[in-house]
Amino acid sequence: MTDAEELTLADEIVARARIHAREVVDEDELAVDLEALEWDVSERARRRAGLCRWDADREVATIVLARRAYDRYDWPEFAEIVRHELVHAWEFQRFGESGHGDRFRERAAALEAPRYCESFAEPRYVLRCRSTDCDWRAARHRASKPVKAPDRYRCGACGGSYEVEHADSGRTWTTASGYGGAKAALGDEW
Structure with missing residues (x-):
């Protein structure tokens, strides 16, 4: 493997998140179209562990995960964040919008994902x-x-x-x- 081909921590985060997504997505509980889902890692995020953006023109959801949150949390806690963001992706793909309302709460509970993700940084x-x-x-x-x-x-x-x-x-x-x-x-x- 050359230096240019070395895997980064961001590659590891995305790989683990994709594997976890394949494990939890199913047609009954959470029918996320994984082909219409992109992944990214934020090196800058300091308090938000993850977010899901929706590109309505392309009908693609992008889940962005924070490297600092990955460093701070054990995998089971970080996996909860991945599931939380997957619920947002499902809502975007199915309804074109997403929030933390009743629909989100019910789906998140079924996946043992938090309704709200705690900030992983101490407030200033x-x-x-x-x-x-x-x-x-x-x-x-x-x-x-x-x-x-x-x-x-x-x-x-x-x-x-x-x-x-x-x-x-x-x-x-x-x-x-x-x-x-x-x-x-x-x-x-x-």
Whole structure:
């Protein structure tokens, strides 16, 4: 085998996923057209373990699996992600759309696949309600608008104000200027 022909980790991931797909796809439970299914591996994905894209013009579903998730999970956990994405592929192929509703939930349960895939990365930010009688929290991986300017947004449960915490440092802020101050103070540790 020459250097150009060496198999990569991405090749391994796709090969294992294809084999698993052939094992779980059947006409009764999950009639996915494997010929109209493409596979890819994301080297960049940091929180989403997998996704399924639909190209309606070509009528082809593409399952993209995250290399970092493959590294983090044991195969049985990663296989659940593959089955989850196969359910999306089935919905796209059969109905032209996919979501996490009742139809998805029923099919995923039959395949012992999770309805929602957990993020495999720790959040960079945590939003927390400041009201003493509310325990609303939300995790964020990017500096979204609510992270950068929390004073413009409200708690998702009670409507109160919230604070944002930079998970690695523990620094918190409640305003846009607080965000800027925390970012400046942390410098390279941001």
